[in-house]
């Protein structure tokens with residue numbers, strides 16, 4: 430079991446969290462305005478970087494989205510903060 434730090438609730442069991450995507454990956458405004466290829470890239474392409482990554486996670490009990498920084502190799506958590514005001 431690993432503990433993840435929700436910036437609103439504190440450390441909780443990893444089973445309470447849901448991965449929401451890589452930070453900076455933006456959904457196209459309107460699905461009808463993008464080609465099938467662009468939509469497919471949005472849905473299925475990940476950077477999947479090795480090392481220090483910044484990701485968006487949701488803590489399901491409080492429903493808040495936040496940024497989780499972790500090492501994708503060691504799984505060590507570096508920190509977390511509220512999503513508001515974040516940029517890629």
Ligand SMILES: [Zn+2]
Pocket residue numbers: 435436437438439488490491492493
């Ligand atoms: Zn929370």
